[in-house]
Amino acid sequence: MDTVNEHERGTAHRAVVLFYRAVAVQDIALLRTAVTPDWQYIPNSCVALPVRGADGMVPVFAALSSALSSMQVSIFDLILIHTNYVGVRARVSGTLSRNMRAVPAASREVDFMIHSVHEIRNGLIARTWHLEDWLDTFRESGELPGLPSQSTTIDQRSASPSNSSDL
Numbered sequence: 448m449d450t451v452n453e454h455e456r457g458t459a460h461r462a463v464v465l466f467y468r469a470v471a472v473q474d475i476a477l478l479r480t481a482v483t484p485d486w487q488y489i490p491n492s493c494v495a496l497p498v499r500g501a502d503g504m505v506p507v508f509a510a511l512s513s514a515l516s517s518m519q520v521s522i523f524d525l526i527l528i529h530t531n532y533v534g535v536r537a538r539v540s541g542t543l544s545r546n547m548r549a550v551p552a553a554s555r556e557v558d559f560m561i562h563s564v565h566e567i568r569n570g571l572i573a574r575t576w577h578l579e580d581w582l583d584t585f586r587e588s589g590e591l592p593g594l595p596s597q598s599t600t601i602d603q604r605s606a607s608p609s610n611s612s613d614l
Contacts, residue, residue: 458570459533467520473508482572491578515541533565559584
């Protein structure tokens with residue numbers, strides 16, 4: 448049984464679409480129209496700290512605009528869960544113009560998937576839990592961050608058939 452009415456669905460959809468449009472163009476004023484004044488952005492990274500309020504995204508947007516030009520966000524799935532949670536699966540693409548997340552810049556096109564859950568309150572996003580999937584981008588660059596030897600490429604780390612008996 449569908450307990451979500453069309454009004455709730457439309458309200459959540461509007462807030463989420465505005466949110467990702469604001470992120471794509473790094474527009475704080477537009478972001479304010481999609482999130483509550485006490486909005487919390489909770490990234491997946493233990494390095495990045497949670498952000499409170501739209502103005503907390505100013506340094507994040509500055510970093511994005513300098514690292515990932517021509518950024519686009521394409522929403523693939525927007526799933527309303529109950530009445531106040533929305534799951535989103537989307538793809539981010541753009542031109543990588545400086546190192547980002549340990550991916551070396553080469554003024555090349557990159558894209559990666561994102562997965563987020565947004566809590567909706569009074570038609571606006573109150574909290575965002577966010578996860579980025581950089582594995583394909585790491586594969587394309589030939590490097591995996593955080594490994595003992597950063598000079599070792601992915602191809603060199605793959606198991607050869609002669610090593611299969613060691614498994």
